[in-house]
Amino acid sequence: MKGSLIRSLMTVASLFAFSAPILAHHGSRVSYDLSKQLTMKGVVTEYQYQNPHIYIMYDVKDESGNVVHWGAETNSPVVQARFGWDRHTLKPGDEITVTVNPAKVGAARGYLAKLVTADGKVTELGRPEN
Amino acid sequence: MNYALGESSSDERGLKMRSGLFGLVLALVATLFFMPTASAQTGQQTAAAKAAAAKTQPFDPHDLSGVWWRRGKSGSTLSRNDVPPMTPWAQAKYSANKPGIGRADRVVPLGNDPMMACDPVGFPRISFYDAYPSEIIQVPSRVLVFFDYFYAHRTIWTDGRELPKDPDPTWYGVSVGKWEGDTLVVETVGFNDRTWIDDDGHPHSEDMRVEERYRRVDHDTIELNMTIIDPKAYTKPWVGETKTWKLDPKMELREDVCVPSDEAKYKEEMRVPAATPAGK
Numbered sequence: 001m002k003g004s005l006i007r008s009l010m011t012v013a014s015l016f017a018f019s020a021p022i023l024a025h026h027g028s029r030v031s032y033d034l035s036k037q038l039t040m041k042g043v044v045t046e047y048q049y050q051n052p053h054i055y056i057m058y059d060v061k062d063e064s065g066n067v068v069h070w071g072a073e074t075n076s077p078v079v080q081a082r083f084g085w086d087r088h089t090l091k092p093g094d095e096i097t098v099t100v101n102p103a104k105v106g107a108a109r110g111y112l113a114k115l116v117t118a119d120g121k122v123t124e125l126g127r128p129e130n
Numbered sequence: 131m132n133y134a135l136g137e138s139s140s141d142e143r144g145l146k147m148r149s150g151l152f153g154l155v156l157a158l159v160a161t162l163f164f165m166p167t168a169s170a171q172t173g174q175q176t177a178a179a180k181a182a183a184a185k186t187q188p189f190d191p192h193d194l195s196g197v198w199w200r201r202g203k204s205g206s207t208l209s210r211n212d213v214p215p216m217t218p219w220a221q222a223k224y225s226a227n228k229p230g231i232g233r234a235d236r237v238v239p240l241g242n243d244p245m246m247a248c249d250p251v252g253f254p255r256i257s258f259y260d261a262y263p264s265e266i267i268q269v270p271s272r273v274l275v276f277f278d279y280f281y282a283h284r285t286i287w288t289d290g291r292e293l294p295k296d297p298d299p300t301w302y303g304v305s306v307g308k309w310e311g312d313t314l315v316v317e318t319v320g321f322n323d324r325t326w327i328d329d330d331g332h333p334h335s336e337d338m339r340v341e342e343r344y345r346r347v348d349h350d351t352i353e354l355n356m357t358i359i360d361p362k363a364y365t366k367p368w369v370g371e372t373k374t375w376k377l378d379p380k381m382e383l384r385e386d387v388c389v390p391s392d393e394a395k396y397k398e399e400m401r402v403p404a405a406t407p408a409g410k
Contacts, residue, residue, distance in 0.1 A: 029231060031239045031404040048399075050392045055400050073400050078278060078386040079261055109404035 028053070028073065032101040032111040039099040039114075042070060047090040051076050056090060056112070058098065072100045074112040074125055083123075094118060184350035191312040191346045194266045194273065197383065198352065198375035206232070206258040207328035208356060208370035220333050220363035227331030236330055239405035243331070244324060246397075248388035250301040251280050252325030253318065254340055254356060257373075263381050273307060273314070278383045286316050293319050299336050301325060316342040327358065335362035350377040 042058035055073035062068070074080060090096070095118045100110025115123045204210040210233075216224060228241035245251055257264075262279035271289040276282075286305040297304050297320030304320040318340040327334050338360040346352050352375040358368040 028239075028401045028404055030237045031401070048396070050396075051386065051388055052393055052396055053400065055396065057399065071400055071403065073396075073404075075261075076386060078384045081384060103404045105405065106408040107403050107406055108408070109400060 029111060031103055031105070031109070033104045034101045034111070036102055037099050037113055038102045038110065039097065040070070041095070041097050044090050044092050044094040044096060045069070046092065049077055049085070049087045049089070054080055054085070056096070056098070056115075058096060060108075068108050070098075070108045070110070072098055072110045072112040085123075090117070181350075184348050187349035189346060189349040192309060192314075193268060194314065194344060194346060194352060195268050196377050196379065197263050197265045197381040199263050199378055199381075200258065200260050200373060200375055202258070202260070202371055202373040204371055205260065205329075206255070207330055207332070208254070208258075208358065208368055211371075212369065213332070214364040214366045214368050216333075217361075217363055217365060219335075223333035223363075224331060227326060227333065229326075229329055229331045232329035232331070240402065243329075244326065245280075245388070246393070246401075248390045248393050249324065251282065252301040252321070253284060253303050254358070255326055255328055256280065256282050256284075256302070257354075257356070258328060262386065263378060263383060264375075265383050273316075276383060278386055281385055281387045286314075288314075293317055299323075303340065312345055314342075314344040316340075316344070318342070333363055334358070334360050337362050351375070 040060050042060040044056060044058050046057035048055045048057075053073045053075060054077055055071055057069065057071050059067045060070050077085070097116040098110075098112065099114035101113055103109045112125050114125065226242075228238050228243070229236050230239075230241040230243045230246060231237060256277050256279060259277075259279045262277065264278060265276045267274045267276070271287065273286040273288055275284045275286065277284075282302065284302050284305060286307040288307045288309075290308075291306055293306055294304055299322035300320050301322060301324075303318040305316055305318040307314050307316040309315075319338075321334065321336055321338050323334060323336050323338075325334070326332060338358060341357045341359070343355045344352055345354075354373040354375060356370040356373070358364070358370075360368075
């Protein structure tokens with residue numbers, strides 16, 4: 001069931017020469033397939049603006065109405081604050097369009113590559129490594 | 131002219147408000163605003179001019195104060211090439227250390243990197259992160275280095291004291307420094323053996339000694355050469371590549387604290403699920 005849902009959500013899953021993001025610590029980048037991207041619409045249930053990494057929990061509904069609880073992580077608050085993020089960037093209930101590098105093992109987790117909020121603001125997170 | 135405009139719009143803002151100069155700057159900004167192509171070209175030229183200016187801008191070679199970004203081609207390690215052979219003692223520890231980041235042939239999804247439990251990163255590992263700045267503050271008796279990453283700091287004593295003969299083991303060591311010409315030479319001892327030298331999981335013993343040589347080569351640049359001497363772990367000194375620190379006068383340090391309870395929540399909600407096959 002989850003497999004078919006994920007396939008239906010895969011609007012973009014192309015081979016990218018994706019620049020290695022900063023994700024500097026706490027060993028999770030290895031869990032994600034940086035050669036793939038997956039884009040989906042969801043509703044924020046939790047916005048964790050904290051160490052070691054900021055992450056967003058959000059619900060994604062498929063055509064049948066099934067809800068899958070997703071999580072997407074990015075850099076630490078210290079790094080993202082330098083790119084304009086703060087504790088108000090998201091809140092529960094916000095509608096978002098999320099592009100992630102999905103977990104290699106097929107879990108509903110990803111590394112955040114792009115975030116589009118309801119007001120149309122786009123945040124690209126594929127920055128070249130410093 | 132481009133260089134002058136760049137300086138006026140950044141470092142010297144508010145200092146040179148003489149009407150003539152201010153009017154000239156306003157006129158230039160207005161001109162550039164309506165000339166996008168020229169403006170883009172000027173931006174490139176300004177960056178180049180700034181780099182060139184750093185070569186001629188006056189500086190005190192004995193003053194390392196400022197906020198700096200660390201740069202090095204090997205990223206978060208001393209050097210990726212020329213790592214000296216490990217002793218059997220160190221090799222066993224290296225095999226047991228499972229990094230979560232770093233070399234592709236070493237990294238595993240759920241490793242045992244001590245910092246994944248918010249253990250202190252320790253020195254010298256704290257020195258290598260290029261996504262986080264550090265700040266040097268010099269006072270007469272010491273050089274203080276503050277690290278954005280993990281909200282850590284070191285004290286380098288420059289009051290002429292000797293290194294302690296039998297120091298208690300610590301995470302960041304005990305450091306003394308002295309100037310040899312225009313090079314600040316820092317010796318550090320007194321480590322516990324619980325930290326990794328780098329993201330790759332290179333171990334060290336309590337007997338590790340670290341030598342750093344800092345030299346401010348121009349207004350915007352410090353070059354750092356680091357050597358690790360630890361005969362219990364490495365069969366010869368590990369001589370690192372030359373690291374470059376770049377000045378960023380506008381940068382401010384922030385609070386990057388590793389909080390064990392936040393780390394535990396992150397592990398439960400993100401790190402472990404991301405490595406767990408769906409349906410398990």
